[in-house]
Amino acid sequence: MKIAVIGAGSMGCMLGGYLQLGGADVTLVVRRKELMDALNEKGLTVRMYEDGDSASSLNIPVKAAVDVKDLGVMDALLVMVKGPDTKAAMDSAKALIGDNTRVITLQNGIGNVDIIKGYVPEDRIYYGCLNMSATMDSPGTISGGLFGSNNIFIGSVTRGKKQKEFGEGFCELFRKGGITATYTDDIDREVWYKLLMNIAVNASCGLVRLRGGEAGEDPQFMLLAMDMVKEAIAVAHAIGIELDLGYFMAEILPTARKSSGKHYPSMAHDMMISKTKTEIDFINGAVERLGASAGVPTPVNTTVSRLVRVIENNYQRQYFPKAKGNAASFTITINEKFCKGCGYCVRYCPKNVIIIEENDKAVVKDLGGCIGCLNCATICPEAAITVSKE
């Protein structure tokens, strides 16, 4: 099966790698030439982590492209861009879509299927959700984690024999590649349970500027999370999707906490570090939208969505401490035991204070340049850096 992964960032690359291992002919469509070159020259390296420890590492030969015009028509497109980019991604992928091309979206949240319906008929659209995490440590090298008893759920917009056959076949490629994947007619339930997880922590971690695990230790944060989750469950019920709060609390939330508690959710990352448009309209904003049309009040999700939109609209005007450039002002501590050498701190430091040494560990090279912006401590996926003011 000829498959193009559209918007192959960390998760898209990882999924494409597993499809390739499962026997598909995969092209990873990426944004940056640097990433394309690294993937084509050195393949994709995937390091899997379990409970914070490295469990396995593999290298997968892959094809990558920035420009899709010579790739030809695909059997399937796997769409993995962030929600706000779905329309632009589908516009740019038109040359890959033929009369039989299927489109699968495993993006976060609710709303991407409606956009994709503008490009292919709904009997060729599939959607689902993931119980996986992925971080790109350097171009072509991904750290990943799997959680839950099943890593990928896929279903189809219209339910028929043809859709089931294709969906089962697509999942079989993942399974042959080495991860669990299930085609199900009950896909909305799985997608909504995943949505509840995102609703509980993604936007609010960005607002309070805490990692998932840190935020989860605060009872006030958990009350906020539960208010949003309960509203979402009420909206789901109103549109015919039965969800159980007890099951979510007992089975789903603890697994998610265990696997991602050390990280900033992607929306928090967008709000604090990359300062880009977030997926708010596909997560809490989707609950706000669907609640309004179903007549279910969603005051907490609406308030959180509005706060995130205000931040998105004003990145350039927000308050940040003024640069001091004073050698005596800040102390930076890097815990060597936790550092895995991903280089994010180096890339996001505006003053070139940190370097990676030959042993793949980050060290402070020029403390005098530090302006205390906290980018390094915020971005570090291992929480290895502490910046303090003297």
Ligand code: SF4
């Ligand atoms: S300190 Fe953190 S961000 Fe910097 S290289 Fe180590 S793990 Fe990566």
Ligand code: SF4
């Ligand atoms: S606090 Fe800012 S300036 Fe200082 S080392 Fe970290 S990223 Fe660089």
